[in-house]
Amino acid sequence: MALVVQKFGGTSVGSVERIRNVARRAIDTQRAGHRVVLIVSAMSGETNRLLGLAHEVARVPDARELDALAATGEQVSAALTAMAVQSEGGKARSLLGHQIKIHTDDAFTKARIRAIEGSRIFETLDRGEIAVVAGFQGVDAQGNITTLGRGGSDTSAVAVAAAIGADECEIYTDVDGVYTTDPNICPSARKIDRISYEEMLELASLGAKVLQIRSVEIAMKYGVRVHVRSSFNDSPGTLVTKEDEALEGVVVSGVAYDKGEARVHVVGVDDRPGVAAELFERIAEKNVSVDMIVQNVTTDADPRASITFTLGKTDLARARPWIEEIARSLGAREVRYDEDVVKVSIVGLGMRSHSGIAAKMFRILANEGINIQAIATSEIRVSCLVAAKYTELAVRSLHDGFGLGGPRA
């Protein structure tokens, strides 16, 4: 007998008929001898409807009230799902964030979970009931309702699974699992059967939006086995798990891309120690995250340095005026911007024990005539910034070049 957490997103509970499907799946799991905790999101469209009302009422709605408002979406889903389980012949009970309790800090609209009490869930399971937990929500020390931010139901699910020591946390979604790259641009993309937390973190943060990155961090921290799978069929999906459970021998697990960054090129600053430090310290003061950084070497012909970095496109507009101000104060000749760039990354645990992976990546891109504008690496990832028009070509050539199209070893 296993203890299983099953999380269903907004699409999976988007209609009365789909809620019934969720109920039947949970009952089937229970009848197969397991104890089941469901985590449900708001019905698709409901959160947007509620936030729309809020913005009709107030130009800048209060964060505490936004959370009290938005949390009703998951409360409705949880109550309806519990009713559906009962209607299908099972036993169930809805549990809200303040009932369980899911303790969070008081950072309304983006609260972080501090602790989860398991006793109310176990009482429910001990009565033979399916516990239907409203995702996305918690309660702060004062009893105010908080929410975990968009996609927070994944976080709720993994955190609840960790708190009650669940054997597995199943994340039901509208895709079959995690893919080696985006199937929309690379037809040979293949579903990954097993992947380590570390790889999933690199893939998630790079834009493969299957799992909320925070939920993967929590899963890794507490060793929760996460199973990403489709709510529309019974096929096994992708198991996100500890490194030693993930398969050996694979060098590169996936190819990700991210069009969300813009390149900033600060030309001709003084070539003295501390210039780069000063530049990035002052940018950090403005609370803007910088990703890839390249400092050009100076030559005798041009003794002035130039620095390239990327930052989120959404930050660029507000950052431009003071980036230019900082650059001027550092003696820069000019600042150039380029939003037509894409960051293409290869991710894989195997990189740690295989040399030459980065070189192979550069060679594959070079063979396609793709110029690399910046490079960033981590222990298990290599990222290259290239012109956006090469996105599909770069992803496909890397995916096939690293043998991801074939059956996995």
Place this chain on the structure above:
Amino acid sequence: MALVVQKFGGTSVGSVERIRNVARRAIDTQRAGHRVVLIVSAMSGETNRLLGLAHEVARVPDARELDALAATGEQVSAALTAMAVQSEGGKARSLLGHQIKIHTDDAFTKARIRAIEGSRIFETLDRGEIAVVAGFQGVDAQGNITTLGRGGSDTSAVAVAAAIGADECEIYTDVDGVYTTDPNICPSARKIDRISYEEMLELASLGAKVLQIRSVEIAMKYGVRVHVRSSFNDSPGTLVTKEDEALEGVVVSGVAYDKGEARVHVVGVDDRPGVAAELFERIAEKNVSVDMIVQNVTTDADPRASITFTLGKTDLARARPWIEEIARSLGAREVRYDEDVVKVSIVGLGMRSHSGIAAKMFRILANEGINIQAIATSEIRVSCLVAAKYTELAVRSLHDGFGLGGPRA
């Protein structure tokens, strides 16, 4: 500086624009130097939408889950109203049943309030904020969400007013106040300025649906001054208050009617002691409430008795089979039913000190050729059952016959 509770029903918070009006009215009250607690219902139509979803999901939805579901309606209103107050330049905070706490029993969908903690409301008021309380909801001893049943927001408002010792509880509605009778059938109906709890109870239970009867009971028990008034203008409405504050010298305060009852006529039962007792004991066992009861006197020509009583039309269908069974066992010749009846009542504190009021009522009806089928009286009420076709005629002739059309003394 007064402490004021203002309750707004579903129509009054039925749109974003109306929610803004509620917010402005509360801010005006606060700026006039008062401390304000708002109680809000779900936006009109929302409760029905939620219950509709529940009945799509389950034929007989679980009562606990129905409450968790339905309570979201008031939670949404409370959060939006708090945002609206802030948007209009005021300070506000929404408070839910489980936050305040409003303790109830665990009779889901029709819970009764046991106690209300005032501290959270006072903390909010002490910060200079308007407390926006979600009506209709509470929490049981286990932390389950409960609701007070339809119209329960009136009850929330009066109970909160009692708990915090409010100077007045204003019930905003879509009418100007309590009328001497239904203005739709009697053009001379007049708004009542002041009325006693006792009279209001008799009028409410008889169908003048301005105030939930339970809220009047609580108001009477704790001496809460209730002011029923329109949310669409600033005119004073009707003050429901203690007898000594209500105006003296009025004999009849209002004329009510109720088409919700059916008449049952049990013909020819044995005329022996205990027959009526046995009949009504066995009906009470079935949990059906009986209202007016008349036992005919026997004559030498027909030594068998007959018993007439009324019960709710909604109970009649299920009650018929076993009423007939009970009647047969008591030797009854037959049982007749009549649903085309109306109960017309006159209500007034003054009746206690004036004799001949009932007789005057019978005379007025007789003068119009209206036959009385049954009579019931309380200390401050006389009710007559007549054929439904006489409803308008009976109400108008009583209203004018008791001088209610003119200016009140």
